[in-house]
Amino acid sequence: MPNESKAPAAGTGALSHLRVLDLSRILAGPWCSQNLADMGADVIKVERPGAGDDTRVWGPPWLNPAEGADRADSTYFAAANRGKRSITVDIARPDGQALIRQLAAVSDVVIENYKIGDLQRYGLDYASLSAINPRLVYCSITGYGQDGPSARKPGYDFVFQGMGGLMSITGERDDLPGGGPQKAGIAIADVITGMYATIAILSALQHRTVSGTGQYIDMALLDCIVALGGNQVTGYFANGKVPGRYGNAHASLVPYQVFTVADGEIVVAVGNDTQWQQYCAAIERADLAADPRWHKVTGRVTGRQTLVPELARTMLTRGRDEWLSRLEAAGVPCGPINNYEQVFEDVQVRHRKLRVDLKRPDGSTVATIASPLRLQGTPPVYDRAPPALGDATDAVLTDLLGMARDQVERLRKDGIV
Numbered sequence: 001m002p003n004e005s006k007a008p009a010a011g012t013g014a015l016s017h018l019r020v021l022d023l024s025r026i027l028a029g030p031w032c033s034q035n036l037a038d039m040g041a042d043v044i045k046v047e048r049p050g051a052g053d054d055t056r057v058w059g060p061p062w063l064n065p066a067e068g069a070d071r072a073d074s075t076y077f078a079a080a081n082r083g084k085r086s087i088t089v090d091i092a093r094p095d096g097q098a099l100i101r102q103l104a105a106v107s108d109v110v111i112e113n114y115k116i117g118d119l120q121r122y123g124l125d126y127a128s129l130s131a132i133n134p135r136l137v138y139c140s141i142t143g144y145g146q147d148g149p150s151a152r153k154p155g156y157d158f159v160f161q162g163m164g165g166l167m168s169i170t171g172e173r174d175d176l177p178g179g180g181p182q183k184a185g186i187a188i189a190d191v192i193t194g195m196y197a198t199i200a201i202l203s204a205l206q207h208r209t210v211s212g213t214g215q216y217i218d219m220a221l222l223d224c225i226v227a228l229g230g231n232q233v234t235g236y237f238a239n240g241k242v243p244g245r246y247g248n249a250h251a252s253l254v255p256y257q258v259f260t261v262a263d264g265e266i267v268v269a270v271g272n273d274t275q276w277q278q279y280c281a282a283i284e285r286a287d288l289a290a291d292p293r294w295h296k297v298t299g300r301v302t303g304r305q306t307l308v309p310e311l312a313r314t315m316l317t318r319g320r321d322e323w324l325s326r327l328e329a330a331g332v333p334c335g336p337i338n339n340y341e342q343v344f345e346d347v348q349v350r351h352r353k354l355r356v357d358l359k360r361p362d363g364s365t366v367a368t369i370a371s372p373l374r375l376q377g378t379p380p381v382y383d384r385a386p387p388a389l390g391d392a393t394d395a396v397l398t399d400l401l402g403m404a405r406d407q408v409e410r411l412r413k414d415g416i417v
Helices: 028-038 094-105 126-132 157-163 188-211 221-228 230-239 273-282 286-290 297-302 304-315 320-329 347-351 393-400 405-413
Strands: 019-022 042-047 084-088 109-112 137-142 216-220 256-261 264-269 334-336 355-359 365-369
Touching: 019 028, 019 094, 028 042, 028 084, 028 109, 028 137, 028 188, 042 094, 084 393, 094 126, 094 393, 109 188, 126 137, 137 188, 157 188, 157 221, 188 216, 188 221, 216 221, 221 230, 256 304, 264 320, 273 286, 273 297, 273 320, 286 304, 297 304, 320 334, 393 405
Parallel strands: 019 042, 019 109, 042 084, 109 137, 137 216
Antiparallel strands: 256 264, 264 334, 355 365
């Protein structure tokens, strides 16, 4: 097959034998392709000439503030585009479309998040590209999916956090100060769609090893954010009761919440009846441990209005560090509420090397977060900083497609690349 004859050389990454043509931008698609790049895949990111991925200008903050917004890429862009090679192609023009078709012929995966019908107009849809390369795995990411009454509606992460139910269970209760629905602090619909898309692509690639052919993947932010609510939704299906907001508390466990202590706040997460007894011992409340109302999690949940205020009064009697020390010694899950500065000062975070600094060709450094995918035999690959716009256009066209340099220069002069 065409993509096999020019496949990437085998490397140390689990996916070093694969090539990904990434036509996506913003976050869900780039998050997916960054996962594949971290695992060693050769990811070629296709961007608009002169502009690039929309998120390059989603700042501040900028990677190099001294250069200003007109020259520096945003940190938002950097967070989802490590490990990729950037090329610039105007896919709205026939010559640009021809380049994409040539690249698809030597790729294993295409990822795109264009509006429905856009790529079909250009002859870059799955039907067109799979006719060139039947082994191609083609993943489309949209807000609502490829079919249905809402399929052509626009939408961003925030919309789907609301529409998909997440905001209905996130935030404090309406009857308490600050009550009301809240979105998550990260673009979780985008991120979770990127993760599900990664799973789908790897599944399709695995199936290709036995079928010999690729397939089409239809990923929707709405589907993914609804799926994320699995345990809450399953409860609703079972009893017909619509889940509500519990703030920092838990619908099915008590105590499992934030407690105010003498000098701040901590998280306490008692997950079973044994831990409840350990917690009571640590806070020196033998009376609560002995009370039959609280022996089982069901009683603690149904009686939370009585129990939690009693616990809250006790938790105010000591400071954060003392409580954490006592609770950890007793085997009770607990932790501080860190800001991101404190996160990267944590001894375990440092030990796990969750910060990865990457050098750019200009000598500057980009700090990124390590992949949580820890494969011992084929660990993540961190060999490319987030790319400058079009940094690999010449290399991809000449080395991969075999174009002469004068051909590339002609394409550049015509504004195709």
